[in-house]
Amino acid sequence: MKRSTALAAGLAVGVLALTGCDNKVSEPFKDAPRSHVNNNAPMDVVNGSDGFSNVGTKCDHGNRLYVAYHGDEKYAAVAVVPQDPTCR
Incomplete structure (x- = not known):
């Protein structure tokens, strides 16, 4: 009985850990409001x-x-090349 209870508790913790972690790529936009894309x-x-x-x-x-x-990771760097000739 104790073994099945421990197994169920471990399974519940595992499910919560997997569903609680999210990938930043799949997150909806949670930053500033946007008018359109x-x-x-x-x-x-x-x-x-x-x-x-x-x-x-x-x-x-x-x-x-x-x-x-x-x-x-939660960091990135952005650079812009204004009027890049390859962007025609």
């Missing part, structure tokens, strides 16, 4: 080697955007 095109992603940040890049209104991120 202008550019839903996918980014080109460059995967960094182990231990290095990944980079995503895309064009938006003639400007090239670079976003560096590291897995599911």
Whole structure:
């Protein structure tokens, strides 16, 4: 009886741990309000080697955007190349 109770409790803790953790990529937008989405095109992603940040890049209104991120960490870096000639 004690073994089945411990097993059930462990299973409940495991389910709560798995459902309580979320991936930032699948989170809905929880930042500033948005009026509409202008550019839903996918980014080109460059995967960094182990231990290095990944980079995503895309064009938006003639400007090239670079976003560096590291897995599911809560930080990123953004850079913009205004009027990039490759974004025509």
